[in-house]
Amino acid sequence: xxxxxxxxxxxxxxxERDATALLRDLSESAQAKVAVSAALxxxxxxxxxxxIEQAASDIAxxxxxxxxxxxxxxxxxxxxxxxxxxxxxxxxxxxxxxxRNLADDSAVLTALGNxxxxxxxxxxxxxxxxxxxxxxxxxxxxxxxxNLLQAFTDASGRGMLTIGIAGYSxxxxxxxxxxxxxxxxxxDSVHRIQETQAALGFxxxxxxxxxxxxxxxxx
Amino acid sequence: xxxxxxxxxxxxxxxxxxxVALASLALARRFAKGATLWCIAxxxxxxxxxxxxxxVHPVLVGKRALPAVSIDAAxxxxxxxxxxxxxxxxxxxxxxxxxxxxxxxxxxEAWGAMSIWMGTGRRPAPRSADHMVWADDSPGTDxxxxxxxxxxxxxxxxxxxxxxxxxxxxxLVTDDAADRSDADVCITCSDEGRLGEVIVTDGRGTTRVRxxxxxxxxxxxxxxxxxxxxxxxxxxGAAIAEVP
Numbered sequence: 001x002x003x004x005x006x007x008x009x010x011x012x013x014x015x016e017r018d019a020t021a022l023l024r025d026l027s028e029s030a031q032a033k034v035a036v037s038a039a040l041x042x043x044x045x046x047x048x049x050x051x052i053e054q055a056a057s058d059i060a061x062x063x064x065x066x067x068x069x070x071x072x073x074x075x076x077x078x079x080x081x082x083x084x085x086x087x088x089x090x091x092x093x094x095x096x097x098x099x100r101n102l103a104d105d106s107a108v109l110t111a112l113g114n115x116x117x118x119x120x121x122x123x124x125x126x127x128x129x130x131x132x133x134x135x136x137x138x139x140x141x142x143x144x145x146x147n148l149l150q151a152f153t154d155a156s157g158r159g160m161l162t163i164g165i166a167g168y169s170x171x172x173x174x175x176x177x178x179x180x181x182x183x184x185x186x187x188d189s190v191h192r193i194q195e196t197q198a199a200l201g202f203x204x205x206x207x208x209x210x211x212x213x214x215x216x217x218x219x
Numbered sequence: 220x221x222x223x224x225x226x227x228x229x230x231x232x233x234x235x236x237x238x239v240a241l242a243s244l245a246l247a248r249r250f251a252k253g254a255t256l257w258c259i260a261x262x263x264x265x266x267x268x269x270x271x272x273x274x275v276h277p278v279l280v281g282k283r284a285l286p287a288v289s290i291d292a293a294x295x296x297x298x299x300x301x302x303x304x305x306x307x308x309x310x311x312x313x314x315x316x317x318x319x320x321x322x323x324x325x326x327x328e329a330w331g332a333m334s335i336w337m338g339t340g341r342r343p344a345p346r347s348a349d350h351m352v353w354a355d356d357s358p359g360t361d362x363x364x365x366x367x368x369x370x371x372x373x374x375x376x377x378x379x380x381x382x383x384x385x386x387x388x389x390x391l392v393t394d395d396a397a398d399r400s401d402a403d404v405c406i407t408c409s410d411e412g413r414l415g416e417v418i419v420t421d422g423r424g425t426t427r428v429r430x431x432x433x434x435x436x437x438x439x440x441x442x443x444x445x446x447x448x449x450x451x452x453x454x455x456g457a458a459i460a461e462v463p
Contacts, residue, residue: 018387018389018390019244019390022244022384022387022390023237023240023241023244024240025383026236026239026240026243026244026380026383026384027233027236027237027239027240028236029236029379029380029383030235030236030239030240030376030380031232031233031235031236033372033375033376033379034232034235034236034372034376035232037368037369037372041367041368075272075276076269076272076273076278078268079265079266079268079269079272080265080269080371082264082265082268083263083265083266083366086263086265087366092363092365092366101265141278190278190279191278191372191375191378191379194368194371194375195368195369195371195372195375196368197368198366198367198368198371199362199366199367199368201366202362202363202366202367203362205366206362
């Protein structure tokens with residue numbers, strides 16, 4: 001606790017000796033996590049420049065053909081997928097692009113989960129809604145989620161562009177012949193991986209916007 | 220592409236660390252007493268869901284599941300007014316412009332709830348919530364905190380530190396009076412003033428209000444006519460001011 005904020009928390013003083021030591025440890029731990037996260041983000045962005053450019057170029061081609069982006073993941077990665085979809089459809093700058101998060105509709109999700117099983121909740125939506133011009137982007141920290149791998153298999157079979165964003169060493173996603181581009185955050189903390197995956201998604205979005213600007217300037 | 224700069228100082232890291240440490244201990248203390256964590260992010264609903272799933276379904280095996288719920292609504296105040304019980308915690312992820320968040324943060328004290336406001340971008344006024352944890356966009360660092368993972372980092376760290384606090388059960392016990400958030404003060408006499416939210420009024424100055432202590436009947440003849448949902452400052456059984 002700093003001198004400037006201490007007066008706001010009189011209840012801490014009632015337990016002063018022990019809580020103060022814990023709070024100092026917590027604050028130092030938080031600062032260390034900030035530093036680790038920043039270092040991982042910068043390292044991963046630096047080594048992903050080429051894969052991001054390649055994936056963005058392919059994505060931009062699909063958008064030029066009228067394709068749409070489908071994003072998906074499980075749990076926290078599902079919310080990160082929603083953030084990525086929001087970035088494309090409601091961009092802070094640049095052009096809005098068609099994107100959807102496949103976990104957004106609880107009726108579809110529960111119907112598929114109940115009737116055909118959770119391994120097919122994304123795949124069946126792609127089969128129903130996508131065409132070969134479209135793009136599938138899935139986020140997973142392990143790279144091993146069965147429903148994502150199944151969706152990639154079906155998406156690539158339909159001619160869609162497939163892009164994985166994974167953690168650890170990429171898991172099955174990095175090895176799958178059905179995944180055209182795989183961006184990997186090489187780390188072993190789910191939290192730190194997700195933080196850097198957000199940065200990768202933002203870098204990918206920026207690169208797509210830049211590709212589209214280049215194409216439009218040529219036309 | 221974001222700039223790559225390894226040697227930049229981590230601006231505001233100490234302030235953020237101190238703020239999240241205090242929020243984590245206070246949150247752990249509330250959980251220890253049976254609180255539910257209510258998460259909102261009116262403009263970025265996925266972040267409310269992400270916070271809730273962290274606590275409900277921990278990524279680390281062996282960490283306990285804690286009651287957290289995300290409320291997906293542009294005006295979460297309506298749902299939370301009924302759902303939040305005294306002793307609970309409301310957590311918002313948004314910037315200062317969020318009207319939906321501000322409405323909840325202003326009422327938290329009247330509901331007996333502790334408030335945590337996490338965000339990026341423009342900061343709310345000081346003390347808009349019991350705890351404010353911010354990821355600032357500083358020139359020269361990476362992308363915007365909203366998009367480059369630094370906003371997500373804030374609530375990841377909150378979750379991680381809250382579980383560290385559970386390893387110190389002796390520090391989770393506090394007496395209720397000391398744990399109460401700071402009361403507003405009557406500006407006329409510098410005596411205690413408590414926040415209340417109007418439930419129903421008879422139109423003649425007798426009004427039922429919700430405060431941190433429960434449901435009370437107060438006199439509202441000193442303030443202009445009040446309506447359900449209005450906030451008033453209560454002193455000695457009477458509303459002495461409306462709170463905008």
